[in-house]
Amino acid sequence: MELNPQQISAVRYMDGPLLVLAGAGSGKTRVITAKIAHLLREGGLAPEQIFAVTFTNRAAREMSERVAASAGRPGRSVSVSTFHRLGLRILKENPAAAGLRPGFSIFDTADAESLLRELLRMHWGGAVDAAALRDAGRAALSMISNWKNALLTPDQAAANARSTLDRTHAAVYRDYQNHLLVSNAVDFDDLLLHPARALQQSSERRALWQARLRYLLVDEYQDTNGAQYELIRLLTGERGAFTVVGDDDQSIYAWRGARPDNLVTLARDYPSLTVVKLEQNYRSRSSILKSANALISHNPHLFAKRLWSERGPGDPVRIVTVADDEGEADRIASEIVQQRARLRARWGEFAVVYRSNHQARGLELRLQALRVPYRLSGGNSFFDRSEVRDALAYFRLLVNPTDDGALLRVINVPRRQLGAATLSGLQRLAGRRGSSLLDAIDSSDLAVELGGSAARRLLAFRDWLAHWRGRLDRPAPALRDLLADCGYENWLAGESRDSDQARLRWSNVELLLAAIERRSLTGEEPAEILRSLALDDALDRDEDEADPDEVQLLTLHAAKGLEFAHVWLMGFEEGLLPHRNCVSDEQVAEERRLAYVGLTRAMETLTLTLTRQRRFRGETRRTEPSRFLAELPADQVVWEGRDDEPEERREARARASLDALKNLLD
DNA sequence: GGGGTTCAAGTTTTT
DNA sequence: CTTGAACCCC
Numbered sequence A: 001m002e003l004n005p006q007q008i009s010a011v012r013y014m015d016g017p018l019l020v021l022a023g024a025g026s027g028k029t030r031v032i033t034a035k036i037a038h039l040l041r042e043g044g045l046a047p048e049q050i051f052a053v054t055f056t057n058r059a060a061r062e063m064s065e066r067v068a069a070s071a072g073r074p075g076r077s078v079s080v081s082t083f084h085r086l087g088l089r090i091l092k093e094n095p096a097a098a099g100l101r102p103g104f105s106i107f108d109t110a111d112a113e114s115l116l117r118e119l120l121r122m123h124w125g126g127a128v129d130a131a132a133l134r135d136a137g138r139a140a141l142s143m144i145s146n147w148k149n150a151l152l153t154p155d156q157a158a159a160n161a162r163s164t165l166d167r168t169h170a171a172v173y174r175d176y177q178n179h180l181l182v183s184n185a186v187d188f189d190d191l192l193l194h195p196a197r198a199l200q201q202s203s204e205r206r207a208l209w210q211a212r213l214r215y216l217l218v219d220e221y222q223d224t225n226g227a228q229y230e231l232i233r234l235l236t237g238e239r240g241a242f243t244v245v246g247d248d249d250q251s252i253y254a255w256r257g258a259r260p261d262n263l264v265t266l267a268r269d270y271p272s273l274t275v276v277k278l279e280q281n282y283r284s285r286s287s288i289l290k291s292a293n294a295l296i297s298h299n300p301h302l303f304a305k306r307l308w309s310e311r312g313p314g315d316p317v318r319i320v321t322v323a324d325d326e327g328e329a330d331r332i333a334s335e336i337v338q339q340r341a342r343l344r345a346r347w348g349e350f351a352v353v354y355r356s357n358h359q360a361r362g363l364e365l366r367l368q369a370l371r372v373p374y375r376l377s378g379g380n381s382f383f384d385r386s387e388v389r390d391a392l393a394y395f396r397l398l399v400n401p402t403d404d405g406a407l408l409r410v411i412n413v414p415r416r417q418l419g420a421a422t423l424s425g426l427q428r429l430a431g432r433r434g435s436s437l438l439d440a441i442d443s444s445d446l447a448v449e450l451g452g453s454a455a456r457r458l459l460a461f462r463d464w465l466a467h468w469r470g471r472l473d474r475p476a477p478a479l480r481d482l483l484a485d486c487g488y489e490n491w492l493a494g495e496s497r498d499s500d501q502a503r504l505r506w507s508n509v510e511l512l513l514a515a516i517e518r519r520s521l522t523g524e525e526p527a528e529i530l531r532s533l534a535l536d537d538a539l540d541r542d543e544d545e546a547d548p549d550e551v552q553l554l555t556l557h558a559a560k561g562l563e564f565a566h567v568w569l570m571g572f573e574e575g576l577l578p579h580r581n582c583v584s585d586e587q588v589a590e591e592r593r594l595a596y597v598g599l600t601r602a603m604e605t606l607t608l609t610l611t612r613q614r615r616f617r618g619e620t621r622r623t624e625p626s627r628f629l630a631e632l633p634a635d636q637v638v639w640e641g642r643d644d645e646p647e648e649r650r651e652a653r654a655r656a657s658l659d660a661l662k663n664l665l666d
Numbered sequence B: 001g002g003g004g005t006t007c008a009a010g011t012t013t014t015t
Numbered sequence C: 001c002t003t004g005a006a007c008c009c010c
Helices: A005-012 A028-041 A057-071 A073-077 A083-093 A109-124 A130-149 A154-160 A164-182 A190-201 A203-212 A226-236 A262-269 A286-296 A325-343 A357-369 A386-399 A404-410 A420-433 A446-450 A452-469 A475-485 A488-495 A499-521 A526-535 A585-599 A627-631 A647-665
Strands: A018-022 A050-054 A079-082 A105-107 A185-187 A215-218 A242-246 A274-278 A317-322 A350-354 A374-376 A551-555 A564-569 A602-611 A613-616 A619-622 A637-640
Touching (some): A005 A274, A018 A028, A028 A050, A028 A057, A028 A215, A050 A083, A079 A083, A083 A190, A105 A109, A105 A404, A105 A526, A130 A154, A130 A164, A130 A226, A185 A190, A190 A203, A203 A226, A226 A262, A286 A317, A286 A585, A286 A627, A317 A325, A325 A350, A325 A357, A325 A564, A325 A602, A350 A357, A357 A374, A386 A452, A386 A475, A386 A499, A420 A446, A446 A452, A475 A488, A564 A585, A585 A627
Parallel strands (some): A018 A274, A050 A215, A105 A185, A317 A602, A317 A637, A350 A551, A350 A564
Antiparallel strands (some): A613 A619
16 A cells, blocks of 8 residues: 555654654554565665564564565564563573573562562561552552662662652562562563663663664554663664654553653654654544544643544444443344344454453353354463463473572472471571572571471472473473372362363463473573563464454453454443543543544444443442543434433334344354 | 361453 | 452361
């Protein structure tokens, strides 16, 4: 497809830093891929010198495919990754700069929280109730995450602390970093923080990376946080050889430390910054675009922007009220079945988006009942399953013996008579020696501290692990045998409700083992496999099902950057969208941007659904329409099923829809 | 230390 | 309706 004049100037401009303000559906991915092709052809750059970063794995995958398609074979070696993967790559090259050793682990959010709970428990000295501790762990992680994203050290955090709570958090931040180092581990934020620091501190590193990375493209720039911004600056240096593409109206990650004002900061830090605006929308019918524009006009803006479309009016946006959540799932599933037949569309052209993952549950059941193939993105991911986490923890412990998070997870799973008393003794010992838990087992005081029998069991566990560590050259079989040897499968079966569940859970372990085996066969080192898995959102699927035809079920967050012919946005209700936790104007504004992201995913048709009542925590409650509904332009929408709809019309429509469905199923 | 029962609280979004 | 934590007894 042809590029418009603004897109062309964004693609061709290579003389300095460039900011592309790209409205929804304005072809920004096309600009990025075309620019990569241009840099290869006209810019005299080799594919290895071009780096593109995104925020989500999904976006990276998508972009990588498009780059490969548009640039041909050289596109393959263009580096397309998430910020975190790029950070990992930098860190891996020189772990010592961050005080790490080569086999370091990545702690995920659950690992980080459980470590923080331990630290807080020690900080408060003993008796704290578990619920309070859990909340405090969360709060501490979010605070620490904010500090890290702003590149603040524990010292700086302590110096800025105003309240007692801040001081506690700052002290815990220090402990937390120390424990991570003892464990030879990093958390997600460290994958940005450590590389940024390393590049700040070493001009040689900087020079090395700046020579290697000749051009940087950043997608969804409005979602960058302080650490990511610093990384961009350090990696591109004086040259400012970058193109960043963003849209302040689609900033939906403030809760994760994103700073949409980085759009403004960029103009301040780079006086030579060139700005290109993309305002023509190629995606949506104008009914959809006008609705989205009207909605977002209720928000404050960093940049003025007028999105327009030549795609013709299309059908009005439908706002469908249904009785309850079951009715909603039912309605969406059957409409998808009907529309697909009527429009001769593929399943893959339909998407259902929602605010939170649990909303997909009822819909899944309906889709299954109607035999509709679907793909659920995110949600309770594979890696959140406890059996997967257990197996991974064993693997981590083999690769990185100092990984305390992993040790605590599996030392008594299955049971080895190593309970709370033994563990707190071991932690005391480790604390005194400043060592990891496993190393503390080597302490000469072990038997004195814990008694002879507990000490014997700990030593046996240590030796048992060491034995399996010796077989790491074939990690998947080693892990399989390890799990068999300790009776994990039987234990898992005992933990499961019934034999079906037991089979399912063991099959998840098998899936993990298969994934490890696959990667191991391509020559990946065990430590690298683990880190890569930690950053994955799902297991890599077989290559041969590259283009499965499935209805997409996504959260609003996961939907960003994607487009679909026909979109349903579920649960347009107060409490869901905006979410009940969002009270401040700023939070509501972010929810509005989320809704905006949802609306602008649709190309041809858009349906918003809401219920009159919904099951919530076991009881049925009346719901209220989202405040955002009133912000949509009345002349672009049509209401169905609202209370004031004439009874006979509602019945007639219900009948027609039922008939249509019957015809299809016959 | 382990295992069972009872009871309460409650997930927003992702790396 | 779930999940996890407290509690009690072995």
